[in-house]
Amino acid sequence: MREATGASSATIGRIVQAFEVRGWLVRDGTHYSLTALGRFVASSFSRFYGDMAVAHELNELLPYVPLDEIGIGVEQLADATVTRATQYNPFAVVSRVRELERVSEDARSLTDFFPDPCIEGRHKSIVHGTQTFEAVFAPVVFESALASDFADEFEAIVASDRTDIYVYEGAISHPVMVHDGVGCLVVRNDVDVSIGMIESDDDVFLEWVTDVFESYRADATLLTAEYLTAPLEDVLAQVCG
Numbered sequence: 001m002r003e004a005t006g007a008s009s010a011t012i013g014r015i016v017q018a019f020e021v022r023g024w025l026v027r028d029g030t031h032y033s034l035t036a037l038g039r040f041v042a043s044s045f046s047r048f049y050g051d052m053a054v055a056h057e058l059n060e061l062l063p064y065v066p067l068d069e070i071g072i073g074v075e076q077l078a079d080a081t082v083t084r085a086t087q088y089n090p091f092a093v094v095s096r097v098r099e100l101e102r103v104s105e106d107a108r109s110l111t112d113f114f115p116d117p118c119i120e121g122r123h124k125s126i127v128h129g130t131q132t133f134e135a136v137f138a139p140v141v142f143e144s145a146l147a148s149d150f151a152d153e154f155e156a157i158v159a160s161d162r163t164d165i166y167v168y169e170g171a172i173s174h175p176v177m178v179h180d181g182v183g184c185l186v187v188r189n190d191v192d193v194s195i196g197m198i199e200s201d202d203d204v205f206l207e208w209v210t211d212v213f214e215s216y217r218a219d220a221t222l223l224t225a226e227y228l229t230a231p232l233e234d235v236l237a238q239v240c241g
Contacts, residue, residue, distance in 0.1 A: 050078065057082035061187045061196045066174070070208045081199040093186060093197045094118065097177070101125050104179040105132070110168075110213045111175040111186070112138035113194070116150050123153035126160050133157070136166040136216045139240050146232060155232055158223060166220035167239050176209045183209030 001012050016032065019025040024038030034042060058065075058077065061084065067073065083096040094117055101107070101121035114137065125131035145154035158165045175186040175194075183206040187196045200206070221239045 051075075054078050054080065054082065057084060058198075060084065061198065064187050064189055064195070065185070065198065070205060072202065072204050072208075076202050076204065077198065077200060079200065079202070080205075082196065083199075084196040085194060093194050096197060097121075097184075100177070100179045100184070101131075105130065106178075106180055107131060107133050108178040108210075108213050109133070109135045109137075109175075110172060110177070110216050111135075112140055112172045113175065114141045114145060114154075116148050119145060119148070119150040119154050119157070122157055123150070126162055127153075127156050131162065133160075133163045134165075134217075135163070136168050136213065136220050138168055138170075138172055139236060142167070142232065142236050158232065165223045166217055167223065167236065168216050168220040169240055170219075172216065174212055176212050178206070178209060178213065181206070185209060 001007070001015070002009065005012070007015075016025065019038070020027065022037075023035055024041055025032045026035055054077065055074070058074065061082070062074065083092050085092045089095075094115060098117055098121045101118065102125060104125070122131075122133060126133050142154075145151060148154070157163055175188075177184040177186075179199075182199050182201045184197055184199045185205075186194055187198065189195050223235060223239075
């Protein structure tokens, strides 16, 4: 306990004595063990500590998370993985997405933002790996990608037989992803800046993410093999009118 807390021996002694008085600990020589009540208290406190940690992580994100639309409460995000962009790590979300890109076998993405690091990550996982990828992209994704240093990699992603790439004309309110059965919601603030991402395999959350993706896909245009015989710039001009 001294190593874990940094408290003095006298302080640790008083704490242990108080735990014994409450019936949480029993002493056997120089060893202590939890009683049934002590295990209950420890388990309860561990859950509380975990919930408070989640509350801290979600604090800045929740005002921009459509909980009512999703149909969940904060408690259903208790086991979520939360990534927050910070002053010291403004690209935390991009970094986390790249991690998921590297390890996922099956992925879906609805987005209007596909930066170079993500193009590179997807290219490695799809073209040089075994990942299957279904994406609904806003036209701006194609425009940015084709003007980037990773234009060739992006075109290879679109042309891969393990991808289905769609073009959606219009605003994308909630960028979402699914990686191997885990739903991801990119959280943006009121000036449309990505401030974090929530990942969860909660059934209701995953169903909502899937429904959002599929609703946009239903109104999008699939870039078929026929389209891909022409330069991608010409295809976009045709699809987007």
